[in-house]
Amino acid sequence: MNTRARVTYAFDAYCGWCYGFGPGLREFAEQNADRIELQVLSGGLFxxxxxxxxxxxxxxxxxxxxxxxxxxxxxxxxxxxxLEDGTRVMDSTDPATGLVALRQQAPGRQAEIAGAIQRAWYVDGRDLSDVKVYRDIATELGLDADAVEAAYLGPATRAQAEGDFQEVRELGVDSYPTLLLHTETGVHRLGGAVSKAANLTKALNQHLDTV
Structure with a gap:
């Protein structure tokens, strides 16, 4: 029986605060892997x-x-x-589609995948509308690059990305990053944009101790 707590991370690949939050989020996810089931959803910021x-x-x-x-x-x-050039178009639907294509192969590595997408942008300045980015991430993570490309280019995957946007809206999220814990008593926010892993774990413990 799966007794892990459900946690949703609402982020956007083009959200700088999510990039800053990423190291703490990934550490939190790794430290609590046996206790939480983490889903990463794109919010559709741009x-x-x-x-x-x-x-x-x-x-x-x-x-x-x-x-x-x-x-x-x-x-x-x-x-x-x-950033200096200023002409690169940011369309959040494209990296959201890439996230879906990658997480289909590795649903247990969603925080890692989100981090890889953000590094491609915020470190390397790569075009997140280019399918080659997701092929390269797949290769880096030991996934099937051909399958990721096929999924990225398929309409069903893009529809799922748009479904992620809708799910985030239905959760009432209007800012990023947002980390949510789902319990029998409702949905609770864990930490804020500058929270470290230890603070997130402390907040998780406090909520789990009350349910």
Whole structure:
């Protein structure tokens, strides 16, 4: 019988605060792997009319400086070049589709997959609308790159990505990152954007002790 607690991580590949939160989230997931079942869902931060060139969002540069200061993550030279150029379009549907394609093969490694996608962007500055990114991540993680590419290009996978957006909305999430614990008493938020693994585990313990 599976007695692990259900935890949902709502993030977006183009969310800098999620990138800063990532190391703590992955450490938390690893330390509590025997107690939680983690699902990563994309929120769709930049979709529809919001899917625009990165240069259309001048606040990003200042936000990145604050993220680095508070979480100690580094933004790579490849990403800095993309930010400086300003023309790369951010469409969250594409990395959300990549996440679905990858997690189909490794549902128990979703935090790791999300981290790999964000590193491709925030470190290397790669185009998250390019299927080769997800092939390379699949190879890096020991997954079937051909299957990932086929899934990424299939309409069912894109529909599932859009389903993730809808599920996140139904959970009432309106900011990222958001980590949620599902219990018999309801859905509870664990920590905030700058929470470390120890704080997340402490919050998990407190909620599990009350159910």
């Amino acid at each position: 979709t529809g009319p919001q899917a625009q060139p990165i240069g259309a969002f001048p606040h990003i540069r200042g936000a990145n400086e604050r993220i680095s200061k508070l979480t100690h993550v580094s933004f790579g030279d490849g990403y800095q070049d993309v």
